[in-house]
Amino acid sequence: DGGITQSPKYLFRKEGQNVTLSCEQNLNHDAMYWYRQDPGQGLRLIYYSQIVNDFQKGDIAEGYSVSREKKESFPLTVTSAQKNPTAFYLCASSTGQIHSGNTIYFGEGSWLTVV
């Protein structure tokens, strides 16, 4: 089945640790995104990538890093510099053509908790 796979579903991080969230898609989409969702709030864009080996900061990129070495993969690293990392993280993808009316597809999300 085509879709977006995020792992792990639940992750616990100790203070001062970096953790990496995995996102893989088999939809052949050019664009991929990482969003953060806090309880009762909307989605905020962390990073997005329009094409392999290129990515752009979103609204809340501080304390996060990404890479896009393959079209299928867009891992997110939550670094120790992120002061309040406990949240629900959503990965998404879409085709690169804005005018085609394409939709955005989401993974099932990853819960990160700092302990």
Add this chain to the structure above:
Amino acid sequence: KQEVTQIPAALSVPEGENLVLNCSFTDSAIYNLQWFRQDPGKGLTSLLLIQSSQREQTSGRLNASLDKSSGRSTLYIAASQPGDSATYLCAVRQGGQNFVFGPGTRLSVLP
């Protein structure tokens, strides 16, 4: 900067009622608007997508309208069912690859 708001923040209705969820955006220069459903602890599922040139889209019991000039969209749910209980989010797509999401409306349909 584009801002998207949704009213109400939460809604509780008895089964069978028709209901309307509202979405407003501040910048009318959008390519499209989408409505999503999110179940607790899950990702988002796209329900309807309206292109900027369109006025409405329908899928089953769902109907979404778009008035780009006034910066408003509504999602109409007919004959609501307990299975419709979820959070509904709207999002607008602008230039580049950015989608801007509203905070969502949490819907509870009581049996």
